[in-house]
Amino acid sequence: MKYNFGAGPGILPHEVLKQAAEAVIDFNRTGLSLLEISHRSPEFEAVLDEAVSLVKELFGVPEGYSVLFLQGGASTQFALAPYNLLPEGGKAAYLESGVWANKALKEAKFFGDVEVVATSKESNFTYIPKDYTIPADAAYFHITSNNTIYGTQMQEFPKSPIPLVCDMSSDIFSRTVNVADFGLIYAGAQKNMGPAGVTLVIVKDDLLGKTGRKIPAMLNYQVQIEGGSMYNTPPCFAIYVSMLTLKWLKAKGGVPAIEVENNEKAKALYAEIDINPLFKAVAKDEDRSRMNVCFVAENPEHEKPFLKLCDEKGIVGLKGHRSVGGFRASIYNALPLSSVNVLIDTMQEFAEKNK
Amino acid sequence: MKYNFGAGPGILPHEVLKQAAEAVIDFNRTGLSLLEISHRSPEFEAVLDEAVSLVKELFGVPEGYSVLFLQGGASTQFALAPYNLLPEGGKAAYLESGVWANKALKEAKFFGDVEVVATSKESNFTYIPKDYTIPADAAYFHITSNNTIYGTQMQEFPKSPIPLVCDMSSDIFSRTVNVADFGLIYAGAQKNMGPAGVTLVIVKDDLLGKTGRKIPAMLNYQVQIEGGSMYNTPPCFAIYVSMLTLKWLKAKGGVPAIEVENNEKAKALYAEIDINPLFKAVAKDEDRSRMNVCFVAENPEHEKPFLKLCDEKGIVGLKGHRSVGGFRASIYNALPLSSVNVLIDTMQEFAEKNK
Numbered sequence: 054m055k056y057n058f059g060a061g062p063g064i065l066p067h068e069v070l071k072q073a074a075e076a077v078i079d080f081n082r083t084g085l086s087l088l089e090i091s092h093r094s095p096e097f098e099a100v101l102d103e104a105v106s107l108v109k110e111l112f113g114v115p116e117g118y119s120v121l122f123l124q125g126g127a128s129t130q131f132a133l134a135p136y137n138l139l140p141e142g143g144k145a146a147y148l149e150s151g152v153w154a155n156k157a158l159k160e161a162k163f164f165g166d167v168e169v170v171a172t173s174k175e176s177n178f179t180y181i182p183k184d185y186t187i188p189a190d191a192a193y194f195h196i197t198s199n200n201t202i203y204g205t206q207m208q209e210f211p212k213s214p215i216p217l218v219c220d221m222s223s224d225i226f227s228r229t230v231n232v233a234d235f236g237l238i239y240a241g242a243q244k245n246m247g248p249a250g251v252t253l254v255i256v257k258d259d260l261l262g263k264t265g266r267k268i269p270a271m272l273n274y275q276v277q278i279e280g281g282s283m284y285n286t287p288p289c290f291a292i293y294v295s296m297l298t299l300k301w302l303k304a305k306g307g308v309p310a311i312e313v314e315n316n317e318k319a320k321a322l323y324a325e326i327d328i329n330p331l332f333k334a335v336a337k338d339e340d341r342s343r344m345n346v347c348f349v350a351e352n353p354e355h356e357k358p359f360l361k362l363c364d365e366k367g368i369v370g371l372k373g374h375r376s377v378g379g380f381r382a383s384i385y386n387a388l389p390l391s392s393v394n395v396l397i398d399t400m401q402e403f404a405e406k407n408k
Numbered sequence: 409m410k411y412n413f414g415a416g417p418g419i420l421p422h423e424v425l426k427q428a429a430e431a432v433i434d435f436n437r438t439g440l441s442l443l444e445i446s447h448r449s450p451e452f453e454a455v456l457d458e459a460v461s462l463v464k465e466l467f468g469v470p471e472g473y474s475v476l477f478l479q480g481g482a483s484t485q486f487a488l489a490p491y492n493l494l495p496e497g498g499k500a501a502y503l504e505s506g507v508w509a510n511k512a513l514k515e516a517k518f519f520g521d522v523e524v525v526a527t528s529k530e531s532n533f534t535y536i537p538k539d540y541t542i543p544a545d546a547a548y549f550h551i552t553s554n555n556t557i558y559g560t561q562m563q564e565f566p567k568s569p570i571p572l573v574c575d576m577s578s579d580i581f582s583r584t585v586n587v588a589d590f591g592l593i594y595a596g597a598q599k600n601m602g603p604a605g606v607t608l609v610i611v612k613d614d615l616l617g618k619t620g621r622k623i624p625a626m627l628n629y630q631v632q633i634e635g636g637s638m639y640n641t642p643p644c645f646a647i648y649v650s651m652l653t654l655k656w657l658k659a660k661g662g663v664p665a666i667e668v669e670n671n672e673k674a675k676a677l678y679a680e681i682d683i684n685p686l687f688k689a690v691a692k693d694e695d696r697s698r699m700n701v702c703f704v705a706e707n708p709e710h711e712k713p714f715l716k717l718c719d720e721k722g723i724v725g726l727k728g729h730r731s732v733g734g735f736r737a738s739i740y741n742a743l744p745l746s747s748v749n750v751l752i753d754t755m756q757e758f759a760e761k762n763k
Contacts, residue, residue, distance in 0.1 A: 055439040059446050062644060070441045074432040077425055084410040084722075086425045088603040088649065091414050091725065124479035124605065125626055128640035132624035160624050243641055248443040250479065250605045250643030269487035269515050271480055272627075285483035286598055288605030289417060290645060294443065367439075370446065 056392040059370025060201055060345060061223065062243040064387045069297040076293060087293055092286050100293050101282060107299035111307050112225075114232050114255055119278045121254040122292050127153070127222045130239040130252060131160035134218050137256075137274045138237065139165045139192045140264045146170050146191040146215070150207075151178045151200035152376070157220060158195070164266075170194070177377070178203040180337035189214045193236055199224035201244070202374040204347030204381065205340040210234060216260055224344045225253065226302060227386055228312045236260050244344070245386050247295030250288045302386065311386050318384045318393045319343035325397045331355055331404050335377060349379030356380075359403050366399050411747040414725025415556055415700060416578065417598040419742045424652040431648060442648055447641050455648050456637060462654035466662050467580075469587050469610055474633045476609040477647050482577045485594040485607060486512040489573050490519035492611075492629045493592065494547045495619045501525050501546040501570070505562075506533045506555035507731070512575060513550070519621075525549070532732070533558040535692035544569045548591055548615075554579035556599070557729040559702030559736065560695040565589060571615055579699045580608065581657060582741055583667045591615050599699070600741050602650030605643045657741065666741050673739045673748045674698035680752045686710055686759050690732060704734030711735075714758050721754050 057064040080087035081096055090097055105120045114120060123129070134157075139145050143165045147158035149172035161167045168191060171182035178200060187194045193216045199206040201223040210217065216236025225240040232238065236257045243249040254274070261275050270276045276284055282292075305311055323341060326332050326348045335347040350356045356379065363371050373379040384393060412419040435442035436451055445452055460475045469475060478484070489512075494500050498520045502513040504527035516522045523546060526537035533555060542549045548571040554561040556578040565572065571591025580595040587593065591612045598604040609629070616630050625631045631639055660666060678696060681687050681703045690702040705711045711734065718726050728734040739748060 057440060057444055059444065062444055062447060062641065064444050065441065070432055070443065073443070074429040077429040077432060085412060085724070086420065088425065088428070089412055089414065089417055089419050092417065092604065124481070124484070124643070126479070126640045129479070129626040132626060136624075156625070163622055163624050241641060248645055249447065249641045250646055267518055269491075269518050270511070271484045271487060285481045286417065286596060286604045288479070288643060288646065290603055291605055291643065369440070 054367050056366070056368045056395050057370055057388065058368060058382045058384070058392075058396070060244075060374070060381055060383045062249045063245070063383055063385045065248070065294070065298060066301045066387045069294060069301050072297050073294045087290060092283060092289055097289055100289070100296055101287065104292055104296035104299065107296065107303060108253065108255070111299060111302060112230065112232060112255070117259065118232065118255055118257050119274075121256070121274070121277050122282045122287060122295070123252045123254055123277060124250070124288055126249075126252055127220055127239055127241040128156065130220070130254065131157040132163065133272055133274070134193075134195065134237060134239070135161040135164035136266065136268055136272055137264065138216070138218065138260055141165070141266055143192045144168055144188070144190065146188050146194045148182060148185070148194070148196045149174060150181050150197050150205065151203055153200065153202075153220060153222075154195070154197040157197070161195070165192075178205065179335060181205050181207055181340045187211065187213050187215060191215055193218045196220070199342050199344050201345050201383070202377060204336045204342045204345045206342035206344065208339065216257070224342070226299075226308055226311070227315050227344055229308050242291060242295050244383070247298050248291050251291035251295055298387070314390065315343050315384070315386065318388070318390050319346065321390070321397060322346050322382060322384065322393050325400055329400050329404050331407060332400065335379065344383060344385060346382040346384060347373060347377055347379065349373070355403075355407060362403050363396070363399055366395060368396055368399060409722050411721070411723045411750050412725055412743065413723060413737045413739070413747075413751070415599075415729070415736055415738045417604045418600070418738055418740045420603070420649070420653060421656045421742045424649060424656050427652050428649045442645060447638060447644055452644055455644070455651055456642065459647055459651035459654065462651065462658060463608065463610070466654060466658060467585065467587060467610070472614065473587065473610055473612050474629075476611070476629070476632050477637045477642060477650070478607045478609055478632060479605070479643055481604075481607055482508070482575055482594055482596040483511065485575070485609065486515035487518065488627055488629070489548075489550065489592060489594070490516040491621065491623055491627055492619065493571070493573065493615055494520045496520070496621055498547045499523055499543070499545065501543050501549045503537060503540070503549070503551045504529060505536050505552050505560065506558055508555065508575060508577075509550070509552045512552070516550070520547075533560065534690060536560050536562055536695045542566065542568050542570060546570055548573045551575070554697050554699050556700050556738070557732060559691045559697045559700045561697035561699065563694065571612070579697070581654075581663055581666070582670050582699055584663050597646060597650050599738070602653050603646050606646035606650055653742070669745065670698050670739070670741065673743070673745050674701065676745070676752060677701050677737060677739065677748050680755055684755050684759050686762060687755065690734065699738065699740060701737040701739060702728060702732055702734065704728070710758075710762060717758055718751075718754055721750060723751055723754060
C-alpha cells in the first residue's frame with residue numbers, strides 16, 4: 054500500500070484508475086480501445102460533453118462562460134491569457150506570489166506592459182502579498198490561487214475593478230469558488246482533476262475578440278470555443294480520465310463536500326506540525342494551503358531519517374521542492390483522511406524515536 | 409473481433425494496449441499508477457529517454473537534430489513552424505496538397521508572407537502537385553507527406569534548395585525517410601505512433617534562433633529543447649504509449665520491415681479495388697497512399713449496403729471523410745494484413761451478391 058503525497062501529477066481515485074484501465078482495453082463494450090477510436094465518434098463526443106457538463110455543474114459555471122479542454126498545460130495559458138486578453142499597447146497587472154506567477158508574468162511581457170502590483174519574493178514566497186492597489190487601467194489582474202511549491206493559498210480572492218485571471222492549477226475543485234468573480238480561470242489537470250495532458254480553461258465570452266490582435270487558430274480561445282475543444286484532435290484519454298474524476302467528485306457530494314474533507318485533512322496535519330517539536334510549517338499561518346502542506350525539520354539532520362521512515366511506511370512524494378527544501382505533503386481531493394493519519398502517526402513515531 | 413480501419417485516432421497494437429492498461433493500475437510495480445507519478449521521477453524520465461532514443465534509432469535521426477514530444481497536435485505546429493523558422497518580414501513556401509496543408513499555410517500568414525508554389529485544389533486534391541519551382545529566397549518549403557482525407561502520398565520528397573518542413577502526421581514510421589533531407593518534421597501521434605495528446609517534433613538545431621522574433625516559452629522550440637520536452641509537465645501517458653508502440657515497432661524489425669508489410673497491405677487492397685467492378689479508387693494512381701486507401705462505389709446506391717455488410721463483419725471506421733465521400737481504409741502500421749484480407753473478402757462477397 055502506497056500513500057501518495059506527490060505534488061503532481063498527483064493521486065487519482067482508485068476507482069477512476071480502474072475504469073480508465075478498462076477503457077484502454079475495451080471502451081464501453083465497443084470492442085475497441087478508447088485510444089483508437091475517432092474523437093468524432095458519438096462515443097467520444099459523449100465523453101467530452103459529459104466532462105463539460107460536470108465542470109459547469111460542479112463548479113457552478115454561470116451563463117456567458119465557455120468551458121474548454123486544451124493542451125499544453127498552464128504554462129501555455131501563461132502566454133494565451135495575454136495573447137487573447139491584452140490589447141495591443143495595453144497593460145496587465147500581476148500578483149507575484151511564487152515562481153509560477155513569475156513565469157506567467159514573464160510570458161505577458163511578450164504581449165504588452167506588465168505591472169507587478171505586489172510580490173513576496175523577498176521572503177521566498179512564504180506568504181501571499183496583500184495591501185496592494187489593482188490598477189483600474191490594466192486589461193486584467195492575474196493571480197495564482199494556490200502556490201504548490203511554497204504551500205500558500207489565497208483564502209479569499211481580491212475584489213477587482215478589472216477582470217480577474219486565475220491560475221487554479223493546484224486547487225481547482227478543492228473548494229467552492231464564485232466563478233462569476235473571474236474573467237478567466239485555467240488549470241492543468243494533473244493535480245485535482247485528472248492526468249497530465251489536458252488543461253481546463255473557463256473563460257467569460259464577452260472578454261474575447263477585443264485585443265486588435267490576430268491570433269493563430271490553436272492559440273485563439275474564440276476558435277477553440279467555436280470548435281467545442283475539437284478544432285483538432287483533443288487529448289481524448291486525458292479528457293476521459295478527467296471526466297471520470299469529476300464523476301467521482303460528484304458522487305462524493307461535489308465541491309462543498311470535498312471542501313469539508315480537505316479542511317479536515319489540512320487541519321489535522323497542520324495541528325500535528327504545530328505540536329510536534331521536530332517539525333515546523335513554512336508558510337505564514339493565515340496563508341497556509343489546504344492542498345500543499347510544506348514543513349521542515351527543526352533539526353536539518355532529521356530530514357533524511359524522517360524521509361527514510363516515511364519510505365518504510367509506504368509514504369511517497371513527500372520531499373519538498375528543491376527551492377524550499379524539507380517536506381511537502383500534497384493532500385489533493387483524491388487523498389483520503391486515512392492517508393493523512395498515516396503521515397501523522399509516522400511523524401509521532403519519529404518524534405518518539407528522537408526524543 | 410473488430411477490424412479497425414479508422415483514420416485516427418487509429419489502431420494500436422494489442423500488446424501495447426495491454427501494457428498501457430497495466431500501467432494505469434500499477435506502473436512497473438511501483439504500486440502507483442503511471443497517471444499519478446511525478447514527471448520528474450526517475451521512472452518517468454526513463455520512459456521519456458527511451459521514447460527519444462527509439463525515435464532516433466528507428467527513424468535514423470542524425471546528429472544536430474533534436475527530438476521533442478510536445479502538446480497541441482500538428483495544428484499547433486502549423487503555427488509554431490513559422491513562429492520559430494520564419495524571420496520577421498520573411499516569406500515561406502507551401503505546397504497545397506489538401507485541407508491540412510491549407511490550414512498550415514493559413515497559420516503561416518500570421519507570421520509573414522506565404523507563397524503557394526502549387527495546389528491540387530481544383531481537383532479536390534486527388535493528386536500531389538508536381539512540376540513547381542521552390543523559391544530559393546523563402547525561409548522554408550512546407551509539405552504534407554500523406555493526405556489522410558484524399559488518400560494521396562508523396563512517393564518521393566522534392567529536392568529543395570531551402571529547408572524542408574514536413575507534416576508527417578499520417579505516415580510517420582510507415583516507411584524509411586532520410587531525416588537529413590528535412591529541416592523540421594512534425595507528426596501528431598494518433599495515427600502511427602500512439603494515442604492522441606502528443607506530437608512528435610524533429611528539428612534541425614541550427615535552423616533555430618534566426619527569426620529576430622521573441623517567442624513565448626511554450627511556443628519556442630529552443631526552450632523545449634533546453635527543457636528536454638519537460639519545460640512543464642509533459643503528457644506522460646501519451647508519451648508512454650508512444651514509447652511502447654515504438655518498442656513494438658522495433659521488435660517487428662523497425663521501419664524497413666513495417667514498410668514491406670505496409671506495401672503488401674496497400675498492394676493487395678488496391679488490387680482488389682482495381683479488379684472489383686463495384687468500386688474505384690479516388691487518388692491518382694501514382695500518388696496512391698499506402699496509409700489511407702480512399703475508394704468509392706461505382707454505383708452510389710451501393711454505399712450504404714456495403715457499409716452495412718462491413719459492420720456485420722466487424723469492420724469499423726471505413727466511412728470516407730465527408731469532403732470525399734465513399735470509403736477510406738486506413739491501414740496504419742498496427743493493422744495486420746489479415747484485417748486487410750477480411751476487407752478484401754467482404755468486398756468480394758459484396759460483389760458476388762450484387763452481380
